Amino acid sequence: MKVTVTRATKDDAVIIALLGRVTFDETFGHLFSDRQDLTDYFDRTFSVKKIQQGLEKQDNVFWLAYYGNLPVGYLKLKISSPNPFLGSNEHPAQLQKIYVLKDFLSKKVGRHLMDAMYEELKRTASGHLWLSVLNTNERAIGFYKKGGFSVLGEHTFSIGKENFDFIYLGKKL
């Protein structure tokens, strides 16, 4: 089946909101002892309104990946985004989210999404690309390292009662 990637518009907010919730749950749901913490996070982060607002910001670009006719993944890029381990003269851009539905992992959907993002980054003045990944997310870390990212530093992040250890990865563009 063919994988295609399109740049998302605000009409895609419902699809992205749903993909956002389901893919986050598939990836990290098991790490939450209280399901309410997860659903509260979903309501804050993946409401259709919040995604619509995100799509309308000049600094964000979203892409959707289709497997045949099915939307199966998305990527969110923030073109200008500071990072504590990079100077502003390095013009850092942030790969904020890349998520593919579980049934469609390892089918090159992630790679197609990254290719679309790199095409866009050629048109921006970004000097570095960075992202934050849970330090136990081995599949994603392997995927990024294969793509040329290396470790910039560490940080923590809390959702509800759960505290998570993250690493920043970055690469020069």
Ligand SMILES: CC(C)(COP(=O)(O)OP(=O)(O)OC[C@H]1O[C@@H](n2cnc3c(N)ncnc32)[C@H](O)[C@@H]1OP(=O)(O)O)[C@@H](O)C(=O)NCCC(=O)NCCS
């Ligand atoms: C991370 C993610 C986006 C990668 O997308 P994907 O569609 O599964 O990956 P692809 O099929 O495009 O793989 C691309 C390359 O990465 C490599 N790769 C994938 N998983 C890997 C792993 N665990 N270790 C090393 N390399 C890996 C593949 O071998 C492939 O290389 P190749 O093209 O040379 O064969 C996807 O796995 C995903 O959505 N995971 C769940 C959500 C998540 O963790 N998101 C990131 C949060 S920070």
